[in-house]
Amino acid sequence: MGSRASRLLREEEIEEIKKETGFSHRKITRLYRRFTSLDKGENGTLSREDFQRIPELDQVNFRGFMRTLAHFRPIDQDNEKNKNPSATEPLNSRTNKLLFAFRLYDLDRDGKISRDELLQVLRMIVGVNVSDEELGSIADRTIQEADTNGDGYISFNEFIMVLEKGNVDVEQMMSIWFLH
């Protein structure tokens, strides 16, 4: 089973993925098995049907799949400081994690969260018991709370500012242990 999976995955591809995402060789082959099992159409991509709400996973090949998962790797505390600053930021850096989270809201990818986008997210997340009017005012209030420049949208910077201010531990919240 394992051999088949790694046979399908070219060695150099694994190396590239490893470099980009920081996963170990073993993890990559393991996740590749998972990927192929999810891939019902057997065309090397996962389609939207499986992952309705994570826009990152819209039509992904294995490379993209790994890239997405890499966001959820915990940050290595020690390695972070030793790296030279010129190197590109790893996918699991704080900023990238935040950007990933931001894109979950930013459905139309215009770099800002509008009220309507927020409403959609709210409708999915908040329980069914809350009426639409209440949802609307929650959305209003949320935007107003974060919107420092008053344009009625939440930009990425504003988004970061809110999350920095509070004690939401983004590194912790956006990490899964076994993806270490």
Add this chain to the structure above:
Amino acid sequence: MAASWGFTLFLCVLLMVCRGLSLAGEDPDQTLSSSGQVKALNPEIDNALSSNHGTTGEGGHAVEPITTLPIVSWKWHHVTTPYLVALWILVSWLCKLVIEANHHVTSVIPESALLICFGFILGGMIWAADKVQTFRLTPTVFFFYLLPQVILDAGYHMPNKLFFTNLGGILVHAVIGTCWNAASLGLSLWGCQMGGAMGDLDIGLLQYLLFGSLMAAVDPVAVIAVFEQVHVNDVLFIMVFGESLLNDGVTVVLFNVFDAFVSLGGPKIDAAEIIKGIVSFFVVAFGGSLVGLVFGLLISLLTRCTKNIQIIEPGFIFVLGYLSYLTAEMLSLSAILSIVFCGMCCQKYINANMDENSVQTVRYAMKAFANGSETIIFVFLGISAIDKVIWVWNTGFILLTLLFVLVYRFIGVFFLTWILNRYRLVPLEFVDQVIMSYGGLRGAVAYGLAVMLDENKIKEKNLMVCTTLIVVYFTVILQGITMKPLVMWLKVKRAAVTEVSLLEKLTNKMFNHTLVAIEDISGQIGHNYMRSKWKYFEENWMSWILMKPSARKKQDQVFDVFHQLNLKDAMEYVTEGERRGSLEFVRNENSIIDFKKKSESESFDINNANMSNDHGAMSTTSRDPIPSVSLEMHEQIMKAVREAEAINAHHLLDQHLYKSRKQHRHRFSRSHFDINRDEKEVQEIFQRTMRNRLKSFTSAKMGVKPPKTIVKHTQKEQQQKMPNGKSMDKAKTSYSGDEGLISFVHPAGIENPAFMPDLDPMDLLQIPPWLGESELDSSMVALSHRAQVDLPRTPSNLRRLAPLRISTRSTDSFTLENIPDTQQMDSDQLQPPPPPPRPPRDDGYV
């Protein structure tokens, strides 16, 4: 400082009085005090009474022949026990009062340490008077009357999510760590004795292990007391605190097992007994938790139907919590675990089921009980020390125990954390581990267990009690004092105090969902996955059974935060208004929207939109939750009007409002808190007002006074009433205040022909506050487009929500539908708004 000395003096006097009372009672009879029996603080009334009555009490008032009718008689024995208990509680709490009077001291030395020191002083005073310690902490009092409420409070206020996230680590420390502590301490001491380090002691290996097991447990009371004042980060706190709570199961088992082994004697212990011991651990721990869970569910179920007995509904939590403790104790299960789980299990449901007032009552009463008994525990820990009987000094034994307790705690914590860290997402850092080890405080539980030892079986009981006390003092006082500097010095991550924001909460929730999804996608079952399954189960089954249907709605976290923020805003809004001397702006908006939470936020939105209009002020004020800019604006608008109004209104109120007699206001009732629902009074007010009005009306007809002013005033009067209502309650009051006034007017007002022309034309003629406000606003400041869109409760506003409701699924269809709608919305704005009385939630728009 002078104040605290005054208090100390007062305390001394109190104590003397108390002594004097008891001596006065005892002198005529036998000299009870010399027998050294523990009279007070033994609220087993039966015992105390039987001892008193048997020896003295009966003679006090029954046997003596009565020669004449005594007008007053001195019946000290009648009240001795409860009196002394109450006095001691008072004295302990006064100690706390003295200590807390000076914050310079408490910021350096933790309160628990100071309380113990006060205990020393009080004990010294008693000892000086009696030459023997008559009061001390007995296991019965401690375990049955002082400990339960502290633990119940801990369980009830437990941050459940944090606790269960770290449950693995906590359990490992609580179970393995405690066993390790007990075994290592017992064995090492035994080894030292074999090596001859502490002279001639009559203690066997099993007795050492028994001693080790009672010393092993970290004490929840001491941990809470010390860590509450050092705000370390959540994870660290829950690790220490959770461990201290859960290791009780282990301690009880170890203690019982070794106690039994000591009784059995070495040779009779075989493999079967040891296996029984291990089995009994699981039974005791899980059984105790199960009892707690059952009682927790019972409480939750009960609070579903206590709506009609709101006054005593908080009592159920305490009674059933206590019962769960006693039941577990009766079944020889872990009582502490039982009451912890009881509290943890019921907290969510009772908070949702009960009335807001009851929830607050539970919260405060719980804290009051817990804090009170914690104080008593520490004071009595101090008092117990001043007793010559228990002090058996053995330098080697005591010092070695201290050393081993500390060293093995460090070794255990570091080793276990090293293992745990390999499986933790966020590893516990080195400094955290140091604090965890150093936070291994021993306390009253260990002392209570030590006192429970059987003197016949263990010859050196007093040495053990004395060593336990020293360890307790060492850990609570010395480690307690040095904890804060250590935390500072090691730069331990402290708990951040921040206010929650909606986006944060939302993002948090979103992260949770995402993590579950990712775990699912990558084919792993992690704890996020488990949590989502549990949540699903909980929401669909547990809540359904245990929660009132009406309460279920409020369970959404995001909505909850939203609600909280709105309440806070509303309060700030009112305070700000009051500070500025008027609630005019509130009133104006009140006439448009009822001050319900959601509408409130929209009105808030207008203000914000206004703010964004003038960008100069915005940069400084935009983060300010109080819409100060708009306040100012309103003030400018209304200033002239208001001054005149105020004068008029005051004048009118003086003239026309009937001032009810105060004693009517608070009727005493055991079952209700209602203030003044007296029909008669309301009627009286109404009639008086009417009479006044009629008078002025007739006089106006006769040309003495123009009626117009009255017409105007009545409206003012209604408005003026509002600030009074405001100050009483937060958001709802303005609404209810309105209603109240209407109800004053309506019942008889309609029948009164003289009055009708007064009221009705006024209502009709008045510009709808709706229109009035929007006109005022737009005349002063050009509203931004957004503000217009957000004008509260315009039909367009509601209609704008409609498409959202239709298209819940796809983005595209939504945006398509929205475009024409927004255009239409603009045209909607031009139409005159409908009359205000129409309820905002009209089904026609949905």
